[in-house]
Amino acid sequence: MKAKISLMCLALPAAVSLSYAAPAAENWENSCASCHGAEGKGDTKKGKKLKLRDYSNPKVQVELKDEEMLKAIIEGVTDKGKERMKAFKDEMSEAEAKELVAYVRKLKA
Numbered sequence: 001m002k003a004k005i006s007l008m009c010l011a012l013p014a015a016v017s018l019s020y021a022a023p024a025a026e027n028w029e030n031s032c033a034s035c036h037g038a039e040g041k042g043d044t045k046k047g048k049k050l051k052l053r054d055y056s057n058p059k060v061q062v063e064l065k066d067e068e069m070l071k072a073i074i075e076g077v078t079d080k081g082k083e084r085m086k087a088f089k090d091e092m093s094e095a096e097a098k099e100l101v102a103y104v105r106k107l108k109a
C-alpha cells in the first residue's frame with residue numbers, strides 16, 4: 001500500500017490538468033488525505049484536531065449514508081457557520097465526488 005502511494009505521487013505532476021477527471025485514489029491523495037489520512041483513519045495531525053471519524057471502522061461505515069457523504073464532498077461541512085471541510089464542487093465533478101464516496105466505502109477494514 002505504501003509503495004503504491006509513493007508511485008502515485010511521482011505520477012502526479014503529469015496528471016494535473018483542468019479538464020482531467022482524476023481517479024478517486026488520486027483525488028483522495030491530493031485533496032483528502034491531509035485531513036482524513038491515506039487510509040481514511042483521520043489519524044493525521046489535522047484529522048486529530050478536527051476529531052475525524054475512522055472510515056476503516058465498520059461501525060462508522062454503517063453510520064454514514066452515501067447521500068450524506070456526497071453532500072459533504074460537494075457542499076463541504078460547516079458547524080454553526082464555521083467551515084470544517086471546504087466544498088469541492090469547484091474542483092471536481094459530481095461523478096468524481098461519487099467515486100470518492102465509493103472510495104471511502106473501500107477503506108473499510
Ligand code: HEC
Pocket residue numbers: 027028031032033034035036046050051052053064068069070072073077084085086088100101104
Ligand atoms: C481540512 C480538512 C479536510 C479535508 C482536506 C477534507 N475533509 Fe472531509 N471532513 C472534514 C471534516 C472536519 C468533516 C466533518 C466531520 C464531522 O463533522 O464529524 C469532514 C467530513 C467528511 C465526510 C462526511 C462524513 C463524516 O465523516 O462526517 C466525508 C465523506 C468526507 N469528509 C470526505 C472527504 C473527501 C472525499 C475529501 C477530499 C475530496 C475530504 N473529505 C477532504 C475535514 C476534511
